[in-house]
Amino acid sequence: MNNKRSGPGWWRVAVQAIGAVLCGVSLGSPAWAQQGAGPAAASATTASTTAMAAPRPAATTIGEKACIGCHGQENRHFTETLHAKAFRANPRNDRERQVCEACHGPGSLHAKNTKDKSLIIGFTKGWNTPLEQQNESCLSCHQGGNRLHWPGSTHAGNQVGCADCHNPMQKVGNSPLLARATINETCASCHQQQRAEFNKRSHMPLPEGKMSCVDCHNPHGTTTKPLLKADSVNFVCYACHAEKRGPMLWEHAPVRENCVNCHSPHGSNHDKLLVASRPQLCQQCHSPSVGHPGQFYRNDQTAAAGQLLGGTTSQRVVGRSCQNCHTQIHGSNHPAGARFQR
Numbered sequence: 057m058n059n060k061r062s063g064p065g066w067w068r069v070a071v072q073a074i075g076a077v078l079c080g081v082s083l084g085s086p087a088w089a090q091q092g093a094g095p096a097a098a099s100a101t102t103a104s105t106t107a108m109a110a111p112r113p114a115a116t117t118i119g120e121k122a123c124i125g126c127h128g129q130e131n132r133h134f135t136e137t138l139h140a141k142a143f144r145a146n147p148r149n150d151r152e153r154q155v156c157e158a159c160h161g162p163g164s165l166h167a168k169n170t171k172d173k174s175l176i177i178g179f180t181k182g183w184n185t186p187l188e189q190q191n192e193s194c195l196s197c198h199q200g201g202n203r204l205h206w207p208g209s210t211h212a213g214n215q216v217g218c219a220d221c222h223n224p225m226q227k228v229g230n231s232p233l234l235a236r237a238t239i240n241e242t243c244a245s246c247h248q249q250q251r252a253e254f255n256k257r258s259h260m261p262l263p264e265g266k267m268s269c270v271d272c273h274n275p276h277g278t279t280t281k282p283l284l285k286a287d288s289v290n291f292v293c294y295a296c297h298a299e300k301r302g303p304m305l306w307e308h309a310p311v312r313e314n315c316v317n318c319h320s321p322h323g324s325n326h327d328k329l330l331v332a333s334r335p336q337l338c339q340q341c342h343s344p345s346v347g348h349p350g351q352f353y354r355n356d357q358t359a360a361a362g363q364l365l366g367g368t369t370s371q372r373v374v375g376r377s378c379q380n381c382h383t384q385i386h387g388s389n390h391p392a393g394a395r396f397q398r
């Protein structure tokens with residue numbers, strides 16, 4: 057986790073940076089690339105300056121050749137990336153033509169004094185550029201789209217930055233400029249618990265590489281907690297398990313309410329990702345009632361009891377247990393399926 061990156065006063069920068077965005081600093085022309093171009097630009101520049109050090113003359117761009125003169129090694133890796141290709145071969149505007157400085161900001165002062173960390177936007181932990189300033193650099197070209205809900209998202213609010221998941225300085229694997237070779241590894245670098253759950257006996261084929269965390273989550277922010285890609289848990293599941301969507305003639309209430317009433321999305325040591333073994337799963341909600349008790353008749357009626365203790369083996373506990381009779385647990389379309397037996 058990276059919460060050490062933000063120095064004191066970062067929130068002031070954040071507030072003003074957001075202000076600058078709201079004031080219409082548009083794609084391709086970030087505050088710091090238009091020195092003195094308008095009140096919004098000026099205030100954003102001043103804010104970052106005061107937050108980091110004493111006032112000083114604004115830096116100007118010096119072009120990638122100057123940067124490469126000292127950062128040849130970094131440039132060799134960078135050259136293989138999509139940004140390098142896009143900015144060099146096919147720049148859409150002056151900002152992209154700046155290449156290194158499009159992200160790191162104008163570097164004239166840094167080139168003269170490489171020791172003062174406030175003179176260039178750095179994205180690594182030790183460099184201490186306020187996180188909001190780093191993110192704003194990327195967002196000035198990548199706002200909207202999948203990042204529409206980035207402001208206020210769980211990641212943004214927990215000091216996770218673009219550069220925690222993305223490394224634009226080298227091509228690692230085939231994924232979109234991620235910090236690790238795959239999406240799942242990138243997420244697992246912080247979410248080890250969820251990764252471990254996917255190693256349980258029953259899991260969807262994510263460790264096998266057929267799925268990834270972003271099939272269900274949008275790490276850039278969504279309107280549905282926790283960062284879910286659809287309007288509810290169920291709609292996330294319906295995207296691939298459409299046959300569970302219904303509507304059914306006879307609905308089983310907990311299914312329509314929320315799939316995670318019975319399933320653990322990341323994995324489980326019980327069969328079929330179930331949150332509990334059967335029949336306990338059913339008995340969490342179905343207690344003994346008049347008519348047909350929802351539990352075994354006697355406590356010697358366990359699956360093993362029949363052989364070991366001389367009891368009777370109950371259909372309620374063997375194998376699929378309750379589902380030996382109530383087979384259509386997700387709901388039934390049979391006219392006589394009110395009890396989910398057909």
Ligand code: HEC
Nearest residue numbers: 122123126156157160162163167170176177178179180183
């Ligand atoms: C005169 C040589 C020189 C020039 C020119 C130069 N740099 Fe640097 N740069 C350095 C040195 C030295 C460091 C400090 C490295 C360290 O302490 O790890 C540095 C650090 C950096 C860092 C911070 C690295 C980190 O740890 O996060 C960035 C980003 C950077 N330079 C980008 C640029 C860009 C962009 C340009 C062109 C506008 C540029 N540099 C021009 C020498 C130079």
Ligand code: HEC
Nearest residue numbers: 123124127130131134139155156159179180219223224225
């Ligand atoms: C698309 C934005 C972007 C562009 C363009 C870009 N950088 Fe970076 N740079 C980053 C990010 C993000 C990091 C942090 C990478 C990490 O987490 O290790 C970084 C890291 C660095 C570092 C620190 C050492 C390292 O590799 O981690 C240096 C030095 C640097 N960049 C120089 C350059 C130079 C020189 C260029 C142009 C040839 C350039 N950058 C182009 C975003 C960019």
Ligand code: HEC
Nearest residue numbers: 191194195198201202206211216217218221232239270275
């Ligand atoms: C928590 C990890 C994480 C963070 C933080 C993150 N990203 Fe991403 N980003 C991803 C993953 C994973 C993908 C690949 C998504 C896919 O293939 O559907 C991606 C894809 C992208 C893409 C290409 C596809 C698209 O969505 O347009 C862009 C551009 C992008 N991210 C920009 C950003 C910017 C800018 C930030 C910071 C505001 C950021 N990301 C923060 C994980 C992250």
Ligand code: HEC
Nearest residue numbers: 138142151152158159193194197218219222224231232233
């Ligand atoms: C000057 C504009 C600009 C800036 C600044 C910028 N990008 Fe990009 N980015 C682009 C362009 C252009 C592409 C090429 C694809 C496209 O047209 O969207 C791209 C592509 C990407 C992709 C998709 C890669 C893929 O394989 O699909 C990611 C991820 C991404 N950028 C992340 C970042 C991050 C993180 C930062 C900040 C460190 C950043 N970008 C800064 C313009 C920019």
Ligand code: HEC
Nearest residue numbers: 057210214216220242243245246269270273275281282283
């Ligand atoms: C740099 C560390 C880091 C990385 C990498 C990271 N996350 Fe997170 N994530 C966090 C933090 C911090 C939180 C908030 C605290 C928590 O819930 O643990 C969080 C929370 C979440 C949440 C819960 C959201 C909520 O509203 O409760 C989801 C879902 C999530 N991350 C998904 C992802 C996915 C998917 C990826 C990979 C694309 C990813 N994360 C990569 C740090 C990270």
Ligand code: HEC
Nearest residue numbers: 240243244247250251267268269271272273282289316321
């Ligand atoms: C099949 C869809 C799916 C996939 C794939 C998936 N998740 Fe989730 N995730 C969910 C759902 C649904 C929830 C909400 C669970 C709840 O409400 O109890 C969730 C919750 C979370 C949370 C919040 C805390 C928690 O565990 O409930 C985090 C963090 C998270 N996921 C991270 C990840 C990461 C990291 C990956 C990839 C390794 C991943 N998820 C893959 C569906 C998925």
Ligand code: HEC
Nearest residue numbers: 258259260261271272292293295296315319321327328329
């Ligand atoms: C991106 C597609 C996708 C999404 C979204 C998705 N699943 Fe799956 N699910 C799969 C695949 C693929 C399998 C494996 C099917 C197979 O092996 O035949 C699977 C299998 C399952 C299984 C059976 C596991 C077993 O051991 O046989 C359950 C239960 C399940 N998913 C529940 C859910 C739930 C609940 C959600 C919503 C939180 C969900 N799925 C969302 C793709 C998805």
Ligand code: HEC
Nearest residue numbers: 290293294297300310311314315317318319328376379385
């Ligand atoms: C009341 C508990 C319960 C709820 C709620 C529930 N399931 Fe299930 N689900 C089960 C049980 C029990 C099994 C095992 C069925 C078997 O072994 O025949 C299962 C099996 C599955 C399977 C694998 C076998 C198959 O039928 O395809 C998938 C996929 C699945 N459920 C998806 C979902 C989805 C999607 C939702 C939400 C719409 C959901 N489940 C809600 C109890 C539930």
Ligand code: HEC
Nearest residue numbers: 308309310317337338340341342378379382385394395396
């Ligand atoms: C999360 C709670 C919950 C779980 C777990 C659950 N159910 Fe249900 N079940 C309900 C509710 C609520 C109803 C609707 C009761 C009503 O309409 O009076 C219901 C209805 C039923 C009915 C139809 C009864 C009727 O009166 O219409 C059957 C049969 C049934 N469940 C069997 C099962 C079986 C078998 C399992 C285990 C695989 C199971 N249920 C798991 C909550 C649950």
Ligand code: HEC
Nearest residue numbers: 335338339342346347348350351371372377378380381395
């Ligand atoms: C041997 C077959 C069988 C097994 C095993 C079985 N049931 Fe039933 N269940 C029935 C029959 C038959 C009915 C009555 C159907 C009707 O009235 O239409 C019923 C009715 C129900 C009802 C509705 C009760 C009511 O008052 O209307 C629930 C709830 C229920 N079962 C839950 C369970 C649970 C939970 C289990 C596992 C512990 C289970 N059943 C195991 C055959 C079975």
